[in-house]
Amino acid sequence: MKQRIVLIILLCATWYSKGQNSTKDTLYFQFDSDYLVCLKNYEENNTIKFIDEEIVTSAFGQIIRENLLLFTQISNSKILTNLRPNSIHNLKSYLKAKPKTFIDNTTQHFDSYKIMRYFDRFTVYFIVDGNFIEIKTIATLQE
Numbered sequence: 001m002k003q004r005i006v007l008i009i010l011l012c013a014t015w016y017s018k019g020q021n022s023t024k025d026t027l028y029f030q031f032d033s034d035y036l037v038c039l040k041n042y043e044e045n046n047t048i049k050f051i052d053e054e055i056v057t058s059a060f061g062q063i064i065r066e067n068l069l070l071f072t073q074i075s076n077s078k079i080l081t082n083l084r085p086n087s088i089h090n091l092k093s094y095l096k097a098k099p100k101t102f103i104d105n106t107t108q109h110f111d112s113y114k115i116m117r118y119f120d121r122f123t124v125y126f127i128v129d130g131n132f133i134e135i136k137t138i139a140t141l142q143e
Contacts (some may be wrong), residue, residue, distance in 0.1 A: 028085040031128040059113040069112040071135040080132040112139035
């Protein structure tokens with residue numbers, strides 16, 4: 001009987017630890033210089049932002065005009081050149097293809113909070129001049 005209880009506890013612990021270490025799916029986006037701009041900070045990390053896009057946020061339970069939505073290189077991440085993605089997306093097309101996911105219903109503008117929450121579920125790379133830059137999404141008005 002004790003062996004069965006120990007076995008059940010070990011199985012539960014294994015399932016729990018697998019859930020904690022699960023890998024994220026990966027999205028790849030081709031950098032579009034007509035839609036995005038890529039800047040470098042003092043540490044030579046890349047920051048990508050929209051050139052001209054109306055952004056709002058619903059993070060505080062009301063709609064507020066967002067100042068900035070950034071895709072920033074994860075610190076200490078290496079820029080890779082040898083990845084072979086199955087599919088590469090265009091960010092503008094990807095966002096517009098899923099209006100219920102990314103667009104605020106009342107203003108019909110992109111919602112930075114929705115974008116940030118969505119991309120947090122993935123490992124995201126931007127491909128800039130053949131280099132794969134792993135990014136995270138940052139909004140100025142975060143919860």
